[in-house]
Amino acid sequence: MIKETFDRWFSYIHIDNISKGGIYMSKKEKKFLSVYAILMSVMLVSCKGKAGKTISVGSDNIDSTQSYFSESMHEIARCDSGYYYLNKCSASAKNIMFYDDKSGESIVLCNKPQCEHNSEECMAYISGSEFKSKLYYYNSCIYMLSTKGNLVQISADGTQRTDLGSICVMSDQDSVSVCFNDRYAYISQEISGDIEGNVTARLYRFNLDTGSSDVIYEETGYGIGINSLKTYGKDTFFIKTSVAKDDKGLYSLEGKGIYRITGDNTECVLDKNAYSYCIDADNNTMYYSGLGDGTVYACNLDSGKSESIYKSDNDTGYFYITFDGNYIWMDDEGYKSMAMYFNKQSSSLDYTIYQLDTEGKLVAKRTIPDNEKIFSIMHGDGRKMFMFSSVNNQIVYIDKSNIANGDIKGLK
Numbered sequence: 001m002i003k004e005t006f007d008r009w010f011s012y013i014h015i016d017n018i019s020k021g022g023i024y025m026s027k028k029e030k031k032f033l034s035v036y037a038i039l040m041s042v043m044l045v046s047c048k049g050k051a052g053k054t055i056s057v058g059s060d061n062i063d064s065t066q067s068y069f070s071e072s073m074h075e076i077a078r079c080d081s082g083y084y085y086l087n088k089c090s091a092s093a094k095n096i097m098f099y100d101d102k103s104g105e106s107i108v109l110c111n112k113p114q115c116e117h118n119s120e121e122c123m124a125y126i127s128g129s130e131f132k133s134k135l136y137y138y139n140s141c142i143y144m145l146s147t148k149g150n151l152v153q154i155s156a157d158g159t160q161r162t163d164l165g166s167i168c169v170m171s172d173q174d175s176v177s178v179c180f181n182d183r184y185a186y187i188s189q190e191i192s193g194d195i196e197g198n199v200t201a202r203l204y205r206f207n208l209d210t211g212s213s214d215v216i217y218e219e220t221g222y223g224i225g226i227n228s229l230k231t232y233g234k235d236t237f238f239i240k241t242s243v244a245k246d247d248k249g250l251y252s253l254e255g256k257g258i259y260r261i262t263g264d265n266t267e268c269v270l271d272k273n274a275y276s277y278c279i280d281a282d283n284n285t286m287y288y289s290g291l292g293d294g295t296v297y298a299c300n301l302d303s304g305k306s307e308s309i310y311k312s313d314n315d316t317g318y319f320y321i322t323f324d325g326n327y328i329w330m331d332d333e334g335y336k337s338m339a340m341y342f343n344k345q346s347s348s349l350d351y352t353i354y355q356l357d358t359e360g361k362l363v364a365k366r367t368i369p370d371n372e373k374i375f376s377i378m379h380g381d382g383r384k385m386f387m388f389s390s391v392n393n394q395i396v397y398i399d400k401s402n403i404a405n406g407d408i409k410g411l412k
Contacts, residue, residue: 057233057281057301063381064180065231066137067278068324071177073376076386076395077137079156084109084142085411086135088393089118092128096135096142096158099411106411109158123158138180145176151185151206165211167204181231183208186261188226188238201226203238203266217266223253233281236261239274255291270299272306275334278323280358287328289319296321296330296360309360319354322379324400327363328356329385331377351377353385355403364404374408 062068063078076085082101086094095117096109108115110123117124126133131152132145142154146163149170153162167187170176175190185206193199201224203217217226223243230237240256255273259266270277270286277288279301286299287309294312296319299305312319319330333351349370355363368374368387374396378386384397392410399406 057235057279057284062281062325064138066381067179067230067232068322068329068379068381069386070320070322070376070378071179071227071229073378073388074134074136074177075388076378076380077135077142078381079137079140083411084135084137085395086126086133087395087411089125093118094126094128094133095122095124096126096154097124097411104412111157111159132176134176134178136178136180138185143178143180143185145170145178145187147172151178151187151208153208164208165206165213167206167213168202175225177226177229179229179231179236180208181234181236181261186229186231186236188229190225193220197222197243199224201240203229203261205261205264214264216261216264228276230278232279237269237277237279239277240268253291258286258288269301270306272297275318276321278321278328280323283358285358287321287323289321289330292317294318296328296356298358298360310356310362316352320377320379324380324382326382327400328358328360329379329400330354330356331379333375333377349375351375353377353398353403355400366398366403366405372408 066078069076076083083099085097085099087097089095097106098109099106108117108124110117112123115122119125120127126144130147132147134145136143140156142156144152144154146152147170149168150166151164153164154160168189170189173192177188179186185208187204187206189202189204191200191202198220200218200220202215203226204213205216206213221242225241227239227241228237237258237260239258242254242256244254255275257268257272258270258274258277260269270288272288273291274288275291277286279286284301286301287296288299289296294316295308296310297306298309316332316335318335319332320334321328321330331351331353336349336351351368353366353368355365357363373390374387375390376388378388380386380397383400385400385403386395386397389396389410394410396408396410398408
């Protein structure tokens with residue numbers, strides 16, 4: 001999906017001059033870039049910031065919050081006995097599938113005899129015109145967002161779909177993400193704005209019991225964005241970003257801190273230039289990747305002090321980072337994509353997955369060659385590392401117990 005997105009982007013614009021510091025474009029091209037800049041989360045900037053606030057997130061049921069998944073391509077979710085995921089069944093539709101841990105096999109989430117699973121008569125059928133292509137699992141139910149902006153609850157066996165109510169007015173171009181905490185769903189929305197590149201970023205809190213939706217955060221500005229919306233322990237967090245440009249038309253992404261949602265309010269808990277983060281809630285430690293310095297930091301949330309625990313051994317400027325309850329997992333897909341498509345620093349898209357212990361020691365790593373045609377690394381729970389294969393348009397995985405040498409398998 002990332003490669004396809006960039007291919008479509010570059011069919012629209014012509015980049016006259018690319019440098020490590022940013023991109024120079026014509027006035028028309030700047031208008032186009034402003035819409036996509038935040039969605040790509042791409043440019044390198046220097047690290048800055050000060051010590052974070054002292055907080056405690058409490059204990060974490062990590063299989064409930066599912067913070068170990070990437071929020072960008074959330075087409076798979078963990079349940080007690082396996083995984084729910086989306087699988088393409090036509091050019092404009094997908095089926096909800098269930099992968100069973102014990103059998104190692106997948107079934108379409110439909111119990112209708114002789115169903116061909118290719119129309120709205122099928123219980124598992126998900127029309128691309130009716131639903132966003134993201135799937136979540138929380139408190140024994142599946143959740144999806146409709147393209148109209150409603151939250152839809154689907155029973156675990158797929159037999160019932162309940163429209164819980166409207167969250168917001170939504171368009172096809174809006175970037176959205178969802179996470180859950182207690183009896184609430186939190187939804188981020190980035191709305192492309194005017195021709196000057198202004199974006200409106202909103203956070204909604206949706207009551208799963210009453211169907212009421214409240215805006216708890218809103219900001220409009222040049223290239224404003226909300227990333228990494230996730231729940232850890234009793235709290236929900238996100239990264240605020242913005243795109244800056246200078247008088248020469250050079251663009252750069254800036255991390256504006258990591259924020260915590262507390263009731264109807266948000267507060268900055270770590271004023272750092274961060275690209276990605278994860279939290280070991282049981283040990284009250286936040287790990288984050290600096291934007292541009294290739295360094296991973298550990299922040300003790302009790303004291304607010306940060307220290308470097310891992311430094312890239314190559315030119316990688318930042319990592320996407322998750323925690324599965326045992327290990328820290330990172331990938332350089334985002335950075336490598338930018339290095340190739342924007343800064344021309346790389347001739348291939350060979351991505352690397354890193355496994356670290358909580359002290360920052362490298363346990364294992366795995367490079368995925370570009371010719372494997374695998375992208376959109378989704379991360380995953382303590383069992384599997386999920387990705388998407390463009391060879392056969394399906395989700396694939398590597399067993400985390402052997403990330404360095406394990407086979408890449410499809411969910412069959």
